[in-house]
Amino acid sequence: MARGRLRIYLGAAPGVGKTYAMLQEGQRLRAQGADVVVGLVEPHARRLTAALAEGLETIPRHTLVHRGTAFTEMDVDAVLARRPGIALVDELAHTNVPGSRHTKRWQDVDALLDAGIDVVTTLNIQHLESLNDVVRQITGVVQHETLPDEVARRADQIELVDLLPETLRRRLVHGDVYPQDRVESALTHYFRLGNLTALRELALLWLADRVEEGLQRYRAEHGITAPWETRERIMVGLTGGPEGETLIRRAARITARTPGSELLALHVVPGDGLAQPTPGALAGQRGLVESLGGSYHQTTGEDVPAALLRFAEAENVTQIVLGASRRGRLSLLLRAGVGQRTIHGSGPIDVHIVTHEQVGGTVFPRLPRRPSRGTGRVRLWSALIGAALLLPLLTLVLTMLRDRVGLPGVLLGYMLVVVSTALVGGVCPALAAAIASGVLADYYFTAPPHSLKVTRPIDIVALAVFVAAGWLVGAAAGAAARRTHQARRAASEARALSRLAVAMTRGQDLPALLEQVRENFALTSVSLLEREPGRGSEPRWYVLASTGERPPELPYDGDVEAPVDDRLTLAARGRGLSADDQRILAACATQIGIAHTHGRLTRHAAETDTLAAAEHTRASLLLTASNDLRSPLRTAEEALQRLHPLPPELTLHLAAARSAVHRAAQLVTDLEDLSRLHIGALDLYLRPTDPDEALTASLDDLGTGGHTIALRLPEELPYVLADAALLTRVLTVLGADALRHSPPDAPPTLTAEARPGHLTLRLTDGTGSGPAGARTGSLPFRLSRDLAEAMGGALEPTTTGGTFSVTLTLPTAAPRPGTAVEDPSDPGSPP
Numbered sequence: 001m002a003r004g005r006l007r008i009y010l011g012a013a014p015g016v017g018k019t020y021a022m023l024q025e026g027q028r029l030r031a032q033g034a035d036v037v038v039g040l041v042e043p044h045a046r047r048l049t050a051a052l053a054e055g056l057e058t059i060p061r062h063t064l065v066h067r068g069t070a071f072t073e074m075d076v077d078a079v080l081a082r083r084p085g086i087a088l089v090d091e092l093a094h095t096n097v098p099g100s101r102h103t104k105r106w107q108d109v110d111a112l113l114d115a116g117i118d119v120v121t122t123l124n125i126q127h128l129e130s131l132n133d134v135v136r137q138i139t140g141v142v143q144h145e146t147l148p149d150e151v152a153r154r155a156d157q158i159e160l161v162d163l164l165p166e167t168l169r170r171r172l173v174h175g176d177v178y179p180q181d182r183v184e185s186a187l188t189h190y191f192r193l194g195n196l197t198a199l200r201e202l203a204l205l206w207l208a209d210r211v212e213e214g215l216q217r218y219r220a221e222h223g224i225t226a227p228w229e230t231r232e233r234i235m236v237g238l239t240g241g242p243e244g245e246t247l248i249r250r251a252a253r254i255t256a257r258t259p260g261s262e263l264l265a266l267h268v269v270p271g272d273g274l275a276q277p278t279p280g281a282l283a284g285q286r287g288l289v290e291s292l293g294g295s296y297h298q299t300t301g302e303d304v305p306a307a308l309l310r311f312a313e314a315e316n317v318t319q320i321v322l323g324a325s326r327r328g329r330l331s332l333l334l335r336a337g338v339g340q341r342t343i344h345g346s347g348p349i350d351v352h353i354v355t356h357e358q359v360g361g362t363v364f365p366r367l368p369r370r371p372s373r374g375t376g377r378v379r380l381w382s383a384l385i386g387a388a389l390l391l392p393l394l395t396l397v398l399t400m401l402r403d404r405v406g407l408p409g410v411l412l413g414y415m416l417v418v419v420s421t422a423l424v425g426g427v428c429p430a431l432a433a434a435i436a437s438g439v440l441a442d443y444y445f446t447a448p449p450h451s452l453k454v455t456r457p458i459d460i461v462a463l464a465v466f467v468a469a470g471w472l473v474g475a476a477a478g479a480a481a482r483r484t485h486q487a488r489r490a491a492s493e494a495r496a497l498s499r500l501a502v503a504m505t506r507g508q509d510l511p512a513l514l515e516q517v518r519e520n521f522a523l524t525s526v527s528l529l530e531r532e533p534g535r536g537s538e539p540r541w542y543v544l545a546s547t548g549e550r551p552p553e554l555p556y557d558g559d560v561e562a563p564v565d566d567r568l569t570l571a572a573r574g575r576g577l578s579a580d581d582q583r584i585l586a587a588c589a590t591q592i593g594i595a596h597t598h599g600r601l602t603r604h605a606a607e608t609d610t611l612a613a614a615e616h617t618r619a620s621l622l623l624t625a626s627n628d629l630r631s632p633l634r635t636a637e638e639a640l641q642r643l644h645p646l647p648p649e650l651t652l653h654l655a656a657a658r659s660a661v662h663r664a665a666q667l668v669t670d671l672e673d674l675s676r677l678h679i680g681a682l683d684l685y686l687r688p689t690d691p692d693e694a695l696t697a698s699l700d701d702l703g704t705g706g707h708t709i710a711l712r713l714p715e716e717l718p719y720v721l722a723d724a725a726l727l728t729r730v731l732t733v734l735g736a737d738a739l740r741h742s743p744p745d746a747p748p749t750l751t752a753e754a755r756p757g758h759l760t761l762r763l764t765d766g767t768g769s770g771p772a773g774a775r776t777g778s779l780p781f782r783l784s785r786d787l788a789e790a791m792g793g794a795l796e797p798t799t800t801g802g803t804f805s806v807t808l809t810l811p812t813a814a815p816r817p818g819t820a821v822e823d824p825s826d827p828g829s830p831p
Contacts, residue, residue: 003272004113007120007157008092010438013196015177016163018122019043023052025120026088028185030056035085039112040074040105040643042090044387056088064097067690068722071117074107079117086118087748093127093147098687104153125203127630128152138198139190144813160207163186165196232261235320236289237308237338240267243356244285250354252292252322257276262293268307270300287511312349319350336602343525385423390417395440402445410445411437411466422477430477434470438463513595517588518548521581523574525551525647527558528592544596548573562586564593617751633665684790687815688719689727691759692751698731708747709763718754720810722791727810730784730795731761734806736764737781741804758793761808 011018039056043050061072094105102809109119126135129146167214236251238244257265286296301307325337343351414437423429514526525548552558558571563583570589738748742765753760776797790796793810
């Protein structure tokens with residue numbers, strides 16, 4: 001059986017016309033011959049809405065009695081038995097009365113959809129679970145009836161019922177939404193112009209995201225890769241270089257000028273993993289992107305422009321922001337930069353090339369200021385010394401063979417020396433060897449001999465080509481050596497991290513992990529230090545673990561320090577580390593910090609489990625003991641009842657004995673309940689509860705003394721989320737304790753105050769309250785406090801000026817049944 005289709009009329013606030021639009025659609029479908037029934041419609045006494053429902057078949061509602069009051073809900077079974085083609089069901093986020101088939105109305109709708117019935121329903125944006133906190137911040141009203149976003153996302157159609165905030169306020173004034181006695185309060189609270197504007201924007205943005213999800217799904221199903229400019233998405237490409245912040249701010253300004261646009265940042269990691277950005281630069285740039293409202297992404301690719309364009313197509317990017325190349329003009333002549341290659345393949349995507357201070361502008365590539373990595377100073381000087389020895393020797397040999405070898409052969413011989421020098425020392429020695437070889441060839445083997453003057457143009461060209469070829473070979477050799485060094489470095493780092501990761505997965509302790517780090521970096525000793533929290537300018541450090549000889553006890557005692565976080569740091573003694581070694585040591589320190597935190601959490605969890613097991617055992621023993629005590633107490637009570645008749649002088653003693661046995665039995669009952677509560681065996685039925693009924697029941701349980709308690713309560717108390725029987729019991733215990741410690745001429749006083757989200761009940765003794773510690777340490781008071789906390793509330797005693805007060809705080813539920821509102825913003829049925 002095919003599942004039914006769900007259509008939602010979404011509104012930004014009550015009164016925009018969702019129910020009216022739903023009924024209009026029902027009338028239209030009925031006129032077209034569709035089988036339409038009204039499962040449930042809440043007209044809220046709105047005349048036009050009720051009139052529009054006339055002519056539509058209505059399924060009678062199901063009547064439920066809750067705490068003596070009759071309520072009606074949708075009869076799901078009757079709708080399923082009727083099996084219409086389309087059912088109209090109002091207020092999708094509504095909470096059903098206890099005893100209904102489902103807790104929530106959306107679950108009722110889900111049952112209709114499973115039966116193949118199409119459903120048309122209504123929903124306000126403030127009832128979506130993901131927007132609950134946002135709505136509370138805007139309106140100051142807590143929405144108790146919420147709907148999981150996934151339920152709304154599954155809808156086949158979502159149509160926004162939009163209304164200008166000014167128009168909605170006019171409808172309120174005319175009495176089209178609320179009765180006249182509620183209009184002024186609504187206009188000055190929930191229905192303020194700013195609130196309505198913000199809720200309208202929330203609805204539009206949420207619906208726009210759902211439309212975007214549908215568009216992306218359609219593009220994926222139909223294999224569409226070309227960007228559709230339905231929404232501007234600006235992507236900035238980051239290399240980790242110093243120009244990154246300039247590019248991010250420029251892209252953010254472009255985004256800000258286009259309302260509804262989105263900022264994305266992408267860093268492409270080369271597939272070989274060799275190129276490394278400046279340490280910490282990407283982290284700082286990522287923070288800047290997120291602070292400007294954008295999102296950071298990272299991908300891997302051998303070809304950076306191709307990776308950029310692949311990501312842009314996947315995310316439907318419309319504009320790309322790149323920095324101008326930092327390479328020199330000669331390098332750009334030899335190979336186009338990333339920006340140019342991205343432009344050539346961008347198609348309909350706009351590409352912005354942003355200039356910055358690091359733009360390359362020299363005609364020739366700059367020479368390195370220090371020896372290239374991968375060669376080192378030893379190899380550099382070895383190459384220079386070798387060239388200084390080989391060139392004179394080769395010149396001597398070639399001079400002896402001058403008649404047999406022409407200038408081309410001479411240059412080939414010198415080229416052999418230049419190539420050898422480049423392979424050993426890289427680009428700088430190769431360039432020096434090429435220039436020296438050119439000078440020697442000019443001086444000894446070009447006419448006129450023994451002179452730097454060259455008469456034949458062909459010789460000038462040959463010498464220039466030779467020097468250029470020598471420099472290119474040196475550059476290629478230097479790049480290869482640098483890549484080899486980086487590859488070896490990356491492999492070494494990977495091995496170090498993998499060994500540390502393997503050690504962590506095997507559950508090795510901190511000293512073993514530190515020993516692994518010490519061996520990897522050839523250090524003398526390593527310590528993991530923790531700073532004592534709460535210290536001022538002179539922090540106190542503790543050694544958590546250490547290895548090696550004379551491990552440092554303070555961060556500045558070591559030769560190397562790698563902070564983990566604000567409290568942990570890794571200190572080591574031994575050789576100084578290079579920047580690369582320092583970076584990998586920082587990564588190892590982070591991993592060790594994670595291992596330390598994980599170990600601490602594991603130990604804490606084990607201790608918690610042990611304490612929980614001990615508490616469970618203690619509670620079980622107490623429960624067993626209380627059960628064993630109940631039988632002799634019952635026997636004693638029965639024996640005391642048989643002691644009739646007694647002399648008058650013994651009657652008072654008999655009454656005292658009966659009272660003592662009764663109190664002991666009550667203590668046993670409290671002990672059993674406390675034990676059950678601690679081991680999770682006490683059933684709690686939390687539901688909307690009328691505090692007036694619980695107060696009335698507790699005062700009746702207190703007997704004649706309960707009627708002496710002075711009540712100072714508002715006319716109407718909000719419903720609280722509690723177990724009615726347990727709440728009555730807590731109030732009875734607190735009332736009995738207050739009566740017992742109050743003098744006859746100063747009875748206790750009970751006050752109540754309703755605040756947003758909770759209800760506060762305060763019971764205050766008269767003068768002469770007695771020692772507070774003895775009262776709050778009693779078993780009934782402790783049980784009452786634990787019961788209040790189990791119901792999501794709190795019980796706090798206070799003593800002020802000889803007056804003892806107990807404050808009971810409980811969370812409020814949905815509004816009272818029988819009222820015309822479902823929450824402070826929207827009229828509806830009871831919870």
